[in-house]
Amino acid sequence: xxxxxxxxxxxxxxxxxxxxxxxxxxxxxxxxxxxxxxxxxxxxxxxxxxxxxxxxxxxxxxxxxxxxxxxxxxxxxxxxxxxxxxxxxxxxxxxxxxxxxxxxxxxxxxxxxxxxxxxxxxx
Amino acid sequence: xxxxxxxxxxxxxxxxxxxxxxxxxxxxxxxxxxxxxxxxxxxxxxxxxxxxxxxxxxxxxxxxxxxxxxxxxxxxxxxxxxxxxxxxxxxxxxxxxxxxxxxxxxxxxxxxxxxxxxxxxxxxxxxxxxxxxxxxxxxxxxxxxxxxxxxxxxxxxxxxxxxxxxxxxxxxxxxxxxxxxxxxxxxxxxxxxxxxxxxxxxxxxxxxxxxxxxxxxxxxxxxxxxxxxxxxxxxxxxxxxxxxxxxxxxxxxxxxxxxxxxxxxxxxxxxxxxxxxxxxxxxxxxxxxxxxxxxxxxxxxxxx
Numbered sequence: 506x507x508x509x510x511x512x513x514x515x516x517x518x519x520x521x522x523x524x525x526x527x528x529x530x531x532x533x534x535x536x537x538x539x540x541x542x543x544x545x546x547x548x549x550x551x552x553x554x555x556x557x558x559x560x561x562x563x564x565x566x567x568x569x570x571x572x573x574x575x576x577x578x579x580x581x582x583x584x585x586x587x588x589x590x591x592x593x594x595x596x597x598x599x600x601x602x603x604x605x606x607x608x609x610x611x612x613x614x615x616x617x618x619x620x621x622x623x624x625x626x627x628x
Numbered sequence: 629x630x631x632x633x634x635x636x637x638x639x640x641x642x643x644x645x646x647x648x649x650x651x652x653x654x655x656x657x658x659x660x661x662x663x664x665x666x667x668x669x670x671x672x673x674x675x676x677x678x679x680x681x682x683x684x685x686x687x688x689x690x691x692x693x694x695x696x697x698x699x700x701x702x703x704x705x706x707x708x709x710x711x712x713x714x715x716x717x718x719x720x721x722x723x724x725x726x727x728x729x730x731x732x733x734x735x736x737x738x739x740x741x742x743x744x745x746x747x748x749x750x751x752x753x754x755x756x757x758x759x760x761x762x763x764x765x766x767x768x769x770x771x772x773x774x775x776x777x778x779x780x781x782x783x784x785x786x787x788x789x790x791x792x793x794x795x796x797x798x799x800x801x802x803x804x805x806x807x808x809x810x811x812x813x814x815x816x817x818x819x820x821x822x823x824x825x826x827x828x829x830x831x832x833x834x835x836x837x838x839x840x841x842x843x844x845x846x847x848x849x850x851x852x853x854x855x856x857x858x859x860x861x862x863x864x865x866x867x868x869x870x871x872x873x874x875x876x877x878x879x880x881x882x883x884x885x886x887x888x889x890x891x892x893x894x895x896x897x898x899x900x901x902x903x904x905x906x907x908x909x910x911x912x913x914x915x916x917x918x919x920x921x922x923x924x925x926x927x928x929x930x931x932x
Contacts, residue, residue, distance in 0.1 A: 585791070599781050600813045613891050614891060621898040
C-alpha cells in the first residue's frame with residue numbers, strides 16, 4: 506500500500522512538472538530511467554488517481570492521456586486550508602503551533618518581544 | 629436518599645463551581661501538566677458521581693451494605709441479590725441503564741471522535757505524500773506554501789509539517805525550538821487528551837465543566853509542549869518563533885474576537901516565573917486521582 510502511495514506521488518509530480526497531458530507509457534519511461542516499474546502497475550495507479558479525482562483522462566488513439574485536475578499549488582492550498590482553515594470538526598486531528606491571531610494581537614506579541622529584548626536576555 | 633442527594637450535590641459542584649475555580653487559579657499556567665490531570669480528574673469525578681447519584685435516586689429502596697458483595701451490588705457491578713434478580717422491574721432496569729448511559733455516552737462519543745480524527749489524519753498524510761518533501765534533517769515534512777505554518781499530525785505514523793514560508797521566516801535556532809514543541813506534542817500523546825476532553829464536552833453540552841475543560845486543556849497542552857521545548861532551547865527563540873509564525877498568518881484578518889492563547893503563551897515563555905514545587909504538583913495529581921474515588925466511597929461505603 507505504501508508503495509502505491511509513493512508511486513502516486515511520482516506520477517503526480519511528473520504530470521505537474523510537465524504541464525501537459527501524458528500517457529501512462531510516458532510516465533513509465535521517465536520513472537524507469539531511475540528504477541524498474543511494471544507498466545501495469547503505473548497504469549493501475551494512474552487509474553486510481555483518476556478515480557480519486559486527481560487526474561482527468563481522454564482517449565487519444567488507443568491510449569489514455571492523463572492530466573492533473575488541479576495544479577500543485579491548488580492542491581497544496583486545499584491541504585493547508587484543511588489543516589489550518591479553522592474547521593474544528595475533526596477535533597484534535599492535528600495540533601497547530603500557534604493559532605491564527607488578529608492584527609491587534611500581533612502588535613501585542615511584538616510589543617511583548619520588544620520589551621523582553623530591551624530588558625536584556627532572560628536566563 | 630441522603631446518599632443520592634450528597635452524590636448529586638457532588639456532581640453538581642464538580643460540573644459547575646469547581647471548573648470556574650480551576651480556570652481562574654493562577655497555578656495551572658505554572659504547572660500545565662498537573663493542571664491537565666486536574667481537568668481530567670474533574671471530568672472523571674463528574675461522570676462517576678453523576679452515574680452513582682442517578683443509580684441511588686432510582687434505586688429507591690435502601691440496599692444491603694454488607695462487605696464486598698454489598699459494595700459491588702450497590703455499584704451495579706454484581707447482581708448478587710437473587711430475590712431481585714429473579715424479576716427485574718422496569719424501575720430496576722432504569723436504575724441500571726440510566727447510570728450506565730452517563731458513563732457510556734462519553735465513551736461512545738470518544739470512539740466516534742477517534743475514528744473520525746484518524747480518518748482525517750490519514751487523509752492529511754495521503755495529501756502530504758503528494759506535495760510534501762521529507763526533510764530528515766528536521767524530522768519534518770516541508771510543504772511549498774506562502775503562509776508560514778507549523779503543525780503536527782499525531783497518532784500512528786506521526787508527522788511534523790512545516791511550510792516553506794515558515795522555513796524562510798524562522799532562523800535555524802527558532803525552527804529547532806518549534807520542532808521541539810511539535811515533537812513534544814507527539815511524544816506526550818497530547819492528541820489523546822484532546823480527544824478525551826472533546827468527547828466529554830460533546831457528551832455533556834452546556835455543562836460549564838465541559839466548555840471550560842475543552843478551552844483550558846487546549847491551552848495547557850500548548851504550554852506543556854512549550855515547557856518541553858524550553859528544556860533544550862532558548863526562551864527568546866521560541867517566543868520569537870511564535871510571533872513570526874502567528875504574525876505571518878494574520879492577513880486572514882476577518883477573524884472575530886481574539887481569545888487565542890498565543891499572547892498568554894508568549895508572555896509566559898518570556899517571563900520565567902518559578903514553577904511550583906514538586907509537592908504542589910504531587911498534591912494536585914493525588915487530589916485528581918482521589919476525587920473520582922470519593923463518590924464511590926459515599927455510594928458504596930459501609931452504612932452511614
